[in-house]
Amino acid sequence: MDDTEFRILDTLSRDPGRDVSISGLTREIRRLHGTAHYANTYRVLDRLRTEGIVGITKTGNSSLVSLDMGSRRTIDSLSEMELRKRRSLLSKREELQRLFDALSDGPAIGPTCLIDAERNATLNRAELLLLLPNWAAGGDTDETLRETLRTVEGKLTMRIDALGLHDEGFRSLLAARDRNPLKEMLSRQTTLLAPDLFWNQIRNAWAHGIRIQFDRQETNPAKISGRDLVHNLRRFGYAEFGSEASGGQDFAIESLVTALLLKGDARRIQAIPAILAKNRANYALLLFLSKKYGVQGELFGLLKVLANHREDPDLRIALRGLANAGVREVPANEASIVKTMRTYHALEGT
Amino acid sequence: MPSKEPRIGVSRLLAFLALVGQELPHRITLVAAGGTAMTLLKVKRSTRDLDFTGPKADIEIFKRTLRGIPHGMKVDAWPEGRSSPSSSPPTI
Numbered sequence A: 001m002d003d004t005e006f007r008i009l010d011t012l013s014r015d016p017g018r019d020v021s022i023s024g025l026t027r028e029i030r031r032l033h034g035t036a037h038y039a040n041t042y043r044v045l046d047r048l049r050t051e052g053i054v055g056i057t058k059t060g061n062s063s064l065v066s067l068d069m070g071s072r073r074t075i076d077s078l079s080e081m082e083l084r085k086r087r088s089l090l091s092k093r094e095e096l097q098r099l100f101d102a103l104s105d106g107p108a109i110g111p112t113c114l115i116d117a118e119r120n121a122t123l124n125r126a127e128l129l130l131l132l133p134n135w136a137a138g139g140d141t142d143e144t145l146r147e148t149l150r151t152v153e154g155k156l157t158m159r160i161d162a163l164g165l166h167d168e169g170f171r172s173l174l175a176a177r178d179r180n181p182l183k184e185m186l187s188r189q190t191t192l193l194a195p196d197l198f199w200n201q202i203r204n205a206w207a208h209g210i211r212i213q214f215d216r217q218e219t220n221p222a223k224i225s226g227r228d229l230v231h232n233l234r235r236f237g238y239a240e241f242g243s244e245a246s247g248g249q250d251f252a253i254e255s256l257v258t259a260l261l262l263k264g265d266a267r268r269i270q271a272i273p274a275i276l277a278k279n280r281a282n283y284a285l286l287l288f289l290s291k292k293y294g295v296q297g298e299l300f301g302l303l304k305v306l307a308n309h310r311e312d313p314d315l316r317i318a319l320r321g322l323a324n325a326g327v328r329e330v331p332a333n334e335a336s337i338v339k340t341m342r343t344y345h346a347l348e349g350t
Numbered sequence B: 001m002p003s004k005e006p007r008i009g010v011s012r013l014l015a016f017l018a019l020v021g022q023e024l025p026h027r028i029t030l031v032a033a034g035g036t037a038m039t040l041l042k043v044k045r046s047t048r049d050l051d052f053t054g055p056k057a058d059i060e061i062f063k064r065t066l067r068g069i070p071h072g073m074k075v076d077a078w079p080e081g082r083s084s085p086s087s088s089p090p091t092i
Helices: A003-013 A022-033 A038-050 A072-092 A094-105 A117-122 A141-156 A167-175 A181-186 A195-207 A226-235 A253-263 A272-278 A283-292 A296-309 A313-324 A334-343 B010-023 B034-040 B056-067
Strands: A054-059 A062-067 A112-115 A125-132 A159-166 A189-193 B049-054 B074-079
Touching (some): A003 A062, A072 A094, A072 A195, A094 A112, A094 A117, A094 A141, A112 A181, A117 A125, A117 B010, A125 A141, A125 A195, A141 A159, A141 A313, A159 A167, A167 A195, A181 A283, A253 A296, A272 A334, A296 A313, B010 B056, B034 B049, B056 B074
Parallel strands (some): B049 B074
Antiparallel strands (some): A112 A125
16 A cells, blocks of 8 residues: 555545545645645545545546545455554554553454554553444443453553444444544544454445444533523423523433533522433443543432433443443432422433 | 552653644643653653643643544643642642
8 A cells, every 4th residue: 555545545544434525635635644636636536446445426627536435445455554653653653552562462342543652652542442342231331341340540641431342332422413422532543453343344334324424623511602502401401490491412311411511500400310211321431531521420419310210221331331430429419300300301201 | 659650751741742742632731740851851761640830821721622633641730830739729
């Protein structure tokens, strides 16, 4: 794989569902890699088209390029590109090489991606996305994995925030229309382990009719605007008295809950069990975000109250995970939360 | 027993401050203290904790900004130069 091919694939893989013009792609490569020339990009794209790795469609005066996700050769080329990306990253960051070694020693579960690797390494932190097979769901695998990561964290004196998703959770977040952390992570990932399996998962999702769209900007829940909070609270069944529906950007419920915890408005925090009771949340994602932004204790207290009034196996697993991680619960005001849940018809049987 | 905190050299310290700086709403005054100051001055090779002080309002902004930047450093910040052990601040 030559430099131009690597750069083209690296750039296209950051949002594989998007069509981009050749000049737009050249500009994007230049932004990411420093240099790019239209003629070179065009020449290599033409070869990749004949090899069935990219598709080029003529629209008016310009040609739009996209990865051909239906082709197995695309997966092979993307895997090769990931290996090169990994090699380059690990040669620059010794701490990430140690992390890679530690993860390679553990049980091979599935594709493992490092998110925003260099920025996070500067912050003495690693953010991992682990794609777990469905056969590993429900058993002790998740807990064993968390335990392994805690050991690695201690050994490397590096903070590790990991999101482990099983096939179903992965696909459902990938298919979701709202902005969610998974789609944001995917545009900034470097696959550490099993790149071919990783891109196969994306390809399978595409084959199941899921529109593959990665989001380039990371949402900082602490910066979600008040207007968007009101809009999303309303969307998830908690319309505040006196607030008008004025529209806003749709965020995943997990991002909303984290944002509410970070903002610290007591009344809205008490609404969290109500919206979680009325909607289906991905608890793995919720726990990941709460650890990432340091609000695990507060979440633990709220989930405990919720579990007293709602039977949900995923919720029980989440509570067990928080307890096993040694998270100190910040007690929540149960009487007041129950009152809110009753008002918003979030209690079972109300 | 070895400390659980990583050792932070000058280049990593500067890179960390640059990342925080990108997220700040405006310029603030931040004064490095102790081992952090010595590392920046290259008197010491590295430090385990990052200690800062500065005007109260700026320290508040720094703490708030840092809350939105997940990190694995041990960062302490005191307002107005207060740094006695009796008034140890919470780690951010």
